Amino acid sequence: MSGAGDLRHRLIHETAISLPDDAGGASTTFLAVDQLWARIESPAGDPSLSAERRLATLIHRITVRAPNTLSRGDRLTLGTRIFAIEALSDPDGRGRFTRCLCREEQT
Structure with a gap:
């Protein structure tokens, strides 16, 4: 990755939170935390x-x-x-970027 100019997509970072439901259990919903500029690389099926x-x-x-x-x-x-974020890594070991391995499901 050459630099911040490669980050062309504005993504919303969401984290899971558990909320109690009326049946005594809990349901999971996602809460928006931040907006991040990102580079999305070609997927593998x-x-x-x-x-x-x-x-x-x-x-x-x-x-x-x-x-x-x-x-x-x-x-x-x-x-x-x-x-969905499956794994995280530091691609160049210098702490400048975070690379996420993500799963996207389509029906």
């Missing part, structure tokens, strides 16, 4: 079967500027697209 239908799972590498508050289990959104 991994077709997988769900119980009810066939889903195409796309794996993306999304890079954002560090430091940030991203964690595994959070998600990034771009309009109606949702990218």
Whole structure:
């Protein structure tokens, strides 16, 4: 990655929160935390079967500027697209960027 000029997509960082429901349990919802500029690299397809239908799972590498508050289990959104964060790394070992391995599901 050459620098901040490669970060062309404005994504919303969301984190999961648990809210009590009326039945005594809890439901999970996502809360917007921050907006980040990001680079989204071409996906690799991994077709997988769900119980009810066939889903195409796309794996993306999304890079954002560090430091940030991203964690595994959070998600990034771009309009109606949702990218679930599976793993995080420091691509150049210098602490300038965070690379996320993200899963996007499409029906």
